[in-house]
Structures are given as C-alpha cells and as structure tokens.
Amino acid sequence: xxxxxxxxxxxxxxxxxxxxxxxxxxxxxxxxxxxxxxxxxxxxxxxxxxxxxxxxxxxxxxxxxxxxxxxxxxxxxxxxxxxxxxxxxxxxxxxxxxxxxxxxxxxxxxxxxxxxxxxxxxxxxxxxxxxxxxxxxxxxxxxxxxxxxxxxxxxxxxxxxxxxxxxxxxxxxxxxxxxxxxxxxxxxxxxxxxxxxxxxxxxxxxxxxxxxxxxxxxxxxxxxxx
Amino acid sequence: xxxxxxxxxxxxxxxxxxxxxxxxxxxxxxxxxxxxxxxxxxxxxxxxxxxxxxxxxxxxxxxxxxxxxxxxxxxxxxxxxxxxxxxxxxxxxxxxxxxxxxxxxxxxxxxxxxxxxxxxxxxxxxxxxxxxxxxxxxxxxxxxxxxxxxxxxxxxxxxxxxxxxxxxxxxxxxxxxxxxxxxxxxxxxxxxxxxxxxxxxxxxxxxxxxxxxxxxxxxxxxxxxxxxxxxxxxxxxxxxxxxxxxxxxxxxxxxxxxxxxxxxxxxxxxxxxxxxxxxxxxxxxxxxxxxxxxxxxxxxxxxxxxxxxxxxxxxxxxxxxxxxxxxxxxxxxxxxxxxxxxxxxxxxxxxxx
Numbered sequence: 001x002x003x004x005x006x007x008x009x010x011x012x013x014x015x016x017x018x019x020x021x022x023x024x025x026x027x028x029x030x031x032x033x034x035x036x037x038x039x040x041x042x043x044x045x046x047x048x049x050x051x052x053x054x055x056x057x058x059x060x061x062x063x064x065x066x067x068x069x070x071x072x073x074x075x076x077x078x079x080x081x082x083x084x085x086x087x088x089x090x091x092x093x094x095x096x097x098x099x100x101x102x103x104x105x106x107x108x109x110x111x112x113x114x115x116x117x118x119x120x121x122x123x124x125x126x127x128x129x130x131x132x133x134x135x136x137x138x139x140x141x142x143x144x145x146x147x148x149x150x151x152x153x154x155x156x157x158x159x160x161x162x163x164x165x166x167x168x169x170x171x172x173x174x175x176x177x178x179x180x181x182x183x184x185x186x187x188x189x190x191x192x193x194x195x196x197x198x199x200x201x202x203x204x205x206x207x208x209x210x211x212x213x214x215x216x217x218x219x220x221x222x223x224x225x226x
Numbered sequence: 227x228x229x230x231x232x233x234x235x236x237x238x239x240x241x242x243x244x245x246x247x248x249x250x251x252x253x254x255x256x257x258x259x260x261x262x263x264x265x266x267x268x269x270x271x272x273x274x275x276x277x278x279x280x281x282x283x284x285x286x287x288x289x290x291x292x293x294x295x296x297x298x299x300x301x302x303x304x305x306x307x308x309x310x311x312x313x314x315x316x317x318x319x320x321x322x323x324x325x326x327x328x329x330x331x332x333x334x335x336x337x338x339x340x341x342x343x344x345x346x347x348x349x350x351x352x353x354x355x356x357x358x359x360x361x362x363x364x365x366x367x368x369x370x371x372x373x374x375x376x377x378x379x380x381x382x383x384x385x386x387x388x389x390x391x392x393x394x395x396x397x398x399x400x401x402x403x404x405x406x407x408x409x410x411x412x413x414x415x416x417x418x419x420x421x422x423x424x425x426x427x428x429x430x431x432x433x434x435x436x437x438x439x440x441x442x443x444x445x446x447x448x449x450x451x452x453x454x455x456x457x458x459x460x461x462x463x464x465x466x467x468x469x470x471x472x473x474x475x476x477x478x479x480x481x482x483x484x485x486x487x488x489x490x491x492x493x494x495x496x497x498x499x500x501x502x503x504x505x506x507x508x509x510x511x512x513x514x515x516x517x518x519x520x521x522x523x524x525x526x527x528x529x530x531x532x533x534x535x536x537x538x539x540x541x542x543x544x545x546x547x548x549x550x551x552x553x554x555x556x557x558x559x560x561x562x563x564x565x566x567x568x569x570x571x572x573x574x575x576x577x578x579x
Contacts, residue, residue: 046575055493055572076497083495094490094574096229098236103228110228111496139236155494167575 002195003029003052003163008061010047010218021047022058023218029195029211031162034186036198036206039215045199046167048215052197053088053165054078066162083112087156087194089185091168094152095140101151102127102136108158119158126154130184146177153185157192164189164196170205183208229491230508233484244476245516251469252520252551253527255462260528260543262458264536265392269451272337272388272395273444277344278316278418280427281444282306282436291437291447293320296415302434303417311425316343317414319400321407322393325364327372332363335390336374338403338414345418351399353382360394374398375406391450416444462547466554474558477509481562485569492571501566509559513552521548 005027011018021044029035039045050056051063054070063070066085070078082088095104102123109119127133130150140148149169156164166185170178182198182205189196198209206212214221234241267274273281282303283296298317306315319338324331339346347355354374361367361384370381374396388395404410419438421427427438439447446452481488488501521544528537528544 050572050575053493053575055575079492079495079497081495082493086495088493088575090490090493090574094486096232096487096490098229098232103232107228107491108494111491111494111500116228 002031002066003027003197004062004064005048005052006062006064008048008051008058008063010044010051010056010058020218022051022215022220025061025215025218025220027197027213027220029163029197031195032190032193033210034189034196034198034208035211035213036200036209037213037215037220038200038203038206041201043215044218044220045201045215047218048220049165049167049197049199052163053086054082083108084159085162087159087161087164089149089152089156089164089166089169091171095148095155097140100137100139101132101143104151104155105158108155112159123154123158126157127151129157129188130154145172146181149173149181150184153181153188157188157194160192161194164194166196166198168200168202169198170200170202175204178202178205186210227504227507229487230504230511234508234511240480241512244473245512245519247472247476248469248513248516248551248555249520249523251465251472252517252548253524255465255469255551256521256524256544256547257527257537258458258462258465259547260524260537260539261535262455262462263538263540263543265458266451266455267538268389268392268536269448269454270390270445272335272390273441273448275386275388276318276418276441278314278420278441280419280421280438280440281318282315282417282419282431282434282438283444283447284413284416284435285437286435289437291439291444292449293415293447294449296447297410297413298415298417298436299413302436303414305434306417306419306430306436309425309430311422313420313422314344314418315420316340316345316418317400318345318416318418319398319403319407319410319413320390320415321403321410322391323375323406325360325372325374325396327364327366327370330364332360333393334360334374335393335395336398336403336406337388337390337395338398338400338407340400344420346397347383347385349382349397349399351401352379353399354379355383355385355397356381357386357388357394357396358384359387359389360396363394377402377406391448466550469551470554470558472558473509473513473555474562477505477559477562478565481505481565485566486574488566488569489571489574492569493574498567502563505563505566506556506560509556509563510552513555513559517548517551517555520551521545 008025010022011020051058105123106116106119110116132150186208283291284298303315303317321336323336325334341350349355525544528539
C-alpha cells in the first residue's frame with residue numbers, strides 16, 4: 001500500500017468559526033492503481049490532494065506515503081518527501097516559462113541536488129514515454145494544452161515517485177485529448193507501480209481508473225471499483 | 227542556478243535593461259570616484275606627499291587646525307627640533323601668489339622651505355623650483371626667470387607634480403617666502419615633523435603652544451578640500467544608496483512576477499535555500515557583469531580624459547566602487563528576494579495562473 005489517509009480532518013478558519021473541508025476521511029490507494037476522486041466544486045477534492053501532497057497538515061489523522069507518516073515530519077522533511085516520493089500534476093499544466101520541455105524534467109534533478117546533465121537521458125526517455133520527444137526543445141508557449149499536460153506528467157515521474165497526485169488534468173482539454181491524458185496516466189501507473197490519485201470533476205474519463213471515491217461536503221464515500 | 231541562467235537567457239530584454247542601468251550607475255559612480263580622487267590630489271598632494279609624519283600648527287589645542295590661520299615662530303621649530311624623538315622639525319610656509327612671465331600670469335601656491343630642507347628640491351634665496359604643471363602653464367624651463375609676487379627669481383629646477391588647493395606649487399627659500407607672505411614676519415605656516423614612537427606630542431604641544439596632527443589628518447585643514455571632498459563623497463554615497471534601491475526594486479518586481487513559478491518549484495520540492503541561492507546567483511551575475519563593464523568603460527573614459535580633467539585612475543577608484551556596487555546591490559536584491567520565502571506552494575495547486 002503506497003498511499004494511506006486515515007481519519008483525516010481538515011478545517012479552515014471562517015470568520016470566528018471554522019469550516020470543515022475534510023471530515024474524518026479515509027482513503028487507501030494501493031501501488032499500481034489509480035483512484036479517481038470526484039465531487040462538485042468546493043466539496044474538498046483539492047484539500048484532499050493538498051493533504052496527500054503534504055502541502056497542508058491536517059488537524060488530525062495520519063498520511064502515510066510509501067510507509068512514511070508525513071504528519072510527523074518537519075517542514076523540510078515534507079519538502080524532501082515531495083521531491084523524492086511524490087509526483088504532482090497540476091491543474092493548469094504549470095510549467096516554467098523559461099525552460100524547454102526536456103529542461104522541465106531536468107529541473108527535478110536540479111532541485112534534488114543531482115547532475116542536470118546526468119538526468120538528461122532519463123528525461124528524454126520519459127518524454128518518449130509520453131510521446132513528446134519531438135518537442136523536447138520547445139518552450140511552454142510553443143506547446144498545446146495537451147502537450148503541456150503530457151510534459152507535466154513526465155516531470156512528475158522524473159524522480160520515480162511512489163505516489164502520483166493529479167489535479168484536474170483534463171480541465172483545459174477537449175474530450176478526446178482528456179481521454180488520452182487519463183489513459184496515459186493510468187498506463188504509467190500500472191507500468192511503474194505507482195499509487196495515483198486523480199482528482200477530477202469530469203466523470204466521462206473514469207472507465208480506465210481502478211476505483212472512484214466521491215467527496216461531498218468534506219465527507220468521502222468509500223471508494224468503489226470504477 | 228539552473229532556472230536562473232535560463233531566465234537570464236530567455237528574459238533578455240528585461241535583464242539587458244537592468245544590466246544597462248547597473249552599467250550606467252557604475253560608470254557614474256566610478257567616474258565620480260576618479261574625479262573625487264583627482265580633485266583631492268589637486269588640493270592636497272603637496273601636503274600628502276611631504277616626507278613628514280606630523281605637522282605642528284600654531285595655536286591652542288581646542289581650535290580646528292587651519293593652514294590659512296596658522297603662523298609658527300622660529301623659537302617653536304627650534305624647540306621642536308630639540309625634543310627627544312624628533313628626527314627633524316622643518317618650517318614650511320604656504321601662501322598663494324601670482325607667477326608672471328612676460329605676458330603670461332598664473333595663480334600658484336608658494337611653499338617656503340629652508341635651504342637644504344628634506345621637504346623639497348634644493349632651493350636657495352633668489353631661486354624658485356617649479357612643479358611641472360606650473361612650468362607648463364607658464365611655458366618656461368630651468369634657467370628662465372619669473373616674478374612671484376614682487377620678487378624676481380631664477381628657475382633653478384622643474385621638479386615634481388605637487389599641487390595645493392588646486393594650484394600648482396612653486397618652492398621658494400623660506401626668507402624669500404617670508405617677504406612675500408603677508409603677516410608671516412620671520413615665521414612659517416606649519417612645522418613638518420619626522421617623529422619616532424617615543425615622543426609625547428601632546429605634552430610638547432602644551433609646552434610650545436602648538437597643535438600637532440598626523441600629516442594625513444592635516445588635509446582637513448585645507449578649507450576648500452574639506453567642503454569639496456565632503457560634497458563629492460556625499461554624492462558618491464547617494465549614488466551607492468540609489469543603486470542598491472534600484473536593484474532592490476527591480477528584483478522585488480521580478481520576484482513578484484515569478485511568484486507563480488516559485489510556488490510550483492516549492493510544490494515540486496525545491497527548498498527555500500535552493501530558491502534563494504538561485505535568485506541571488508541571478509542578481510550576482512547581473513551585478514558582476516554590469517559593474518565590470520561599467521568600471522571598464524569608466525577606466526577607459528578616465529584614461530582618455532586624464533590630461534583634461536583631474537581624474538585619478540587607481541584600483542581604489544575603479545575596482546573598489548565596483549565591489550561596493552556589487553555588495554550593496556546584492557544586499558538590495560537579498561532584501562527583495564526574501565519575499566519568495568513567503569510564497570505558499572499551495573497556490574500552485576489549482577491556481578489560475
């Protein structure tokens with residue numbers, strides 16, 4: 001089991017009271033599987049992802065990433081965990097404007113203190129895996145939305161993560177491209193034995209995921225097979 | 227520096243613009259430094275280069291020393307020379323006069339020294355030694371004669387480039403100087419002292435009614451130098467401060483513009499230290515490149531203009547201002563980029579960029 005959220009509660013300040021974003025949530029994502037988290041806007045999907053990504057500490061509960069209890073870690077340790085064990089695919093295909101496609105991937109080696117030059121073969125290999133090797137020298141403004149999202153996926157895989165957290169990857173894409181991205185993600189998940197959480201509001205791409213969990217008002221319904 | 231180098235390469239326009247500002251600021255501050263040093267030399271070189279470590283002025287110890295007010299008497303320099311720890315005590319007269327040759331006339335600083343004094347080239351009564359600038363301005367050489375004040379004198383030698391209060395120096399024998407300087411009588415302006423460690427200057431001052439200061443400190447007794455140098459140094463300090471502010475402002479805007487990228491990098495696991503090193507490295511590249519080019523340009527301009535304006539080209543007037551620019555600019559950039567420590571990586575998740 002690579003990602004395990006146990007009894008997670010997360011609240012935000014809301015005037016003088018507190019708003020409950022996640023209410024005693026449990027979620028387990030085994031290695032090599034993809035769990036889609038669906039739900040309406042404001043239901044707590046992004047909060048769930050932020051907690052799993054160690055970007056927010058929950059009020060209570062435990063988050064285990066590849067066997068490590070992240071809630072007990074200091075901030076620097078959580079940062080290091082994100083760098084080495086967690087891959088994140090952002091909603092907006094957030095790429096660094098000054099970097100070419102291959103450099104977006106080499107960047108992961110740089111922030112991990114490893115040789116950028118030595119990381120290039122792996123970066124090229126991942127670009128090939130996501131069908132973007134032809135665009136290796138292009139910068140973000142020279143790429144389409146789908147191409148950017150593929151590069152973000154490749155970047156998230158660069159450091160061999162145990163957990164892949166994907167936030168609305170199809171929101172800026174048409175149905176066909178969205179379908180292709182989800183297929184790519186689930187394929188990579190199986191091939192590399194990753195535990196993937198796919199947050200989406202679009203239920204039309206769920207045929208290829210292993211389980212679906214729905215968040216409604218901070219409560220998570222038990223994942224069910226897709 | 228992985229992202230920083232690529233930012234520099236891709237965002238050429240804004241970095242070239244900022245680099246040009248750094249070049250121009252460095253050019254200005256370096257030219258001003260050379261000019262300040264050059265003007266300072268024109269005001270003080272005759273005093274600063276004296277082979278004496280202290281100067282004794284007339285007057286009680288509680289007044290600021292001044293070359294224009296001081297008159298020391300023969301018994302004072304005789305007593306000074308008898309004090310233990312004094313290798314030599316030589317009277318030095320300083321006045322301003324006019325030197326005339328034919329139809330040519332220039333203002334000069336007239337320095338009077340006893341014959342055989344170690345302070346100046348050997349000069350005897352009825353003779354004058356000209357600095358090169360004075361000789362050039364008057365267009366004469368050794369062997370010519372000229373009038374200083376009312377005295378007709380032979381040019382014994384042309385030597386050195388001493389200058390005092392922006393006027394070229396001419397050296398006269400002390401008796402000739404005493405006749406030329408109003409109110410000097412048999413005295414001189416100051417006593418130039420060569421001392422050893424075991425002399426109690428304050429005690430001798432008290433006893434002889436003099437006030438002794440180190441030769442370097444005596445430069446502040448040249449009235450025009452103090453105000454002129456003070457103004458120029460203030461301008462230099464202001465330029466340094468403005469440079470730090472401009473660089474700080476640029477990197478503040480740049481950091482705000484990059485806050486989206488910084489959030490992504492943090493979310494991906496970049497440490498704050500890594501991001502700070504990257505940002506400061508970028509600032510350093512810009513500053514070192516800009517200041518090196520600015521200082522080189524200033525050195526070239528200074529070299530070309532040396533004959534026309536009093537520009538001093540040394541490491542202290544070129545490399546030092548550049549180093550100060552880099553240090554202050556880095557400090558300004560450091561203040562600016564520290565805001566990246568507050569960027570929340572959470573904004574990278576689902577943020578509308």
